[in-house]
Amino acid sequence: MTESSNERILMVGAGAVGQAYGYHLHQGGADVAFLVKEKYREETEAGFVLHRHRMFRRPDTFGFADFDVYTDYDEVEKVEWDQVWLCMSSTALRGEWLEDLCGRLGDATLVSLQPGIADVHRVEEVYDPTKVVFGLITLIAYGAPLPGEALPEGVAYFLPPLTPIPFSGRPERAARVAHALARGGCRATVDPKTPQLAAFGAATMNPAIAGLEVAGWSLERFRKTPALEIATAAAKEALQVVGMYHFAKVPLSARTLRRPEILGPGLALAPPLMPFDLEVYLEYHFTKVGDQTRQILADYIALGEAQGNPTRALRVLRRLLEPSEE
Incomplete structure (x- = not known):
């Protein structure tokens, strides 16, 4: 794996967490794409509206649409991905789909963000553990507006100060993941104790x-x-x-x-x-x-x-x- 400012990164899922981290990876120079179910293709291709909350200031609102959208594993397999991020809940991680996807990722680093105690082994059961990087979500992200909130429809997120997202895995892979995110303005670090x-x-x-x-x-x-x-x-x-x-x-x-x-x-x-x-x-x-x-x-x-x-x-x-x- 060589150093690059335009790594190809696939976000599996386009919910609030995937949109927020995908945006910052894009801001850092990565070529970002989203893998979603076919029923979400049109909505995803239309792009996202993001609101970044800031302490003691109004949220910063901006659009994010410079990405590709995939709905088919066969198409995903044709691309040489550097990183693939799993952006879904622990329960969504279960199922045969994960093994099917992982069999098509080549040498990509698989980034798991799930918090469940059994999630580490679930991922390592279906993908080479030496290619897996685990991260701890430190941002707060949600579909806006909340009830009573005066924000346009979109995804709102907040990066708490002094809380970089930690990643663990093989040092060179974890470092590349952390660096890709940090380049885009989202603090990240390597910590072998992340799980x-x-x-x-x-x-x-x-x-x-x-x-x-x-x-x-x-x-x-x-x-x-x-x-x-x-x-x-x-x-x-x-x-x-x-x-x-x-x-x-x-x-x-x-x-x-x-x-x-x-x-x-x-x-x-x-x-x-x-x-x-x-x-x-x-x-x-x-x-x-x-x-x-x-x-x-x-x-x-x-x-x-x-x-x-x-x-x-x-x-x-x-x-x-x-x-x-x-």
Whole structure:
């Protein structure tokens, strides 16, 4: 692989995350393309409207249309791709389609952004692990406008300051992925512990999101009801599962956030710091990916039971979500 400022990069999926990262890869000089289902071809070919949120300023709105669109794996196979980014939820990663696609990618670096504890092995089962790079999503992206938000239709995203996206994998491949993104104005770094960081982050966040859903998506109710205690107890169990799975010590930050006396006040402080309505975003986004939250909790339970670790709080939290599925 040679150094190039115009690498060919395929984004699998054109949702909010794929659009935001695809734009910055394009800004860095990459030739970007999107692989979407046939029913989304016309919509994707029309281009995207993006809104980049900025702290204490109005969002910056711009268009993004300088890319190719593919809907057929045979056509994808004809191109020599440098990188292929998987931009979908953990649950969407399952299925025979991934193996079919991976068999057509040649020497491309496959970039996986999924947060589930089992996602690493799922990807490495169907693609050469030496060609896989794992990344931890650090941006917030969603379909705009949120309810009550005064933005034109499009995708809005926010790159939190001081939080570069970390990538891990073979050093030369991870470095090329990080460099391609950083060239386009999105901070990125190489960190060999990215899968562990992602797993510990998900083990902290997903129980909290589930608890928030149980509380009706109200941050205030979440802080003042048993949902907070249940969610932090479930996070403690999930972190223990992840620690044993990765043979790694739970980070101090994760051990701190699993305490209700820390998480509760932290949630109260977060909304004023966001350039959008955080509570509305959480409900909007995590309702859309609710199947992913449930699948990740189920994975913790299954793995924890196999390890002989406690999963009582995780099972309680998972059952509390069931009424919303009826």
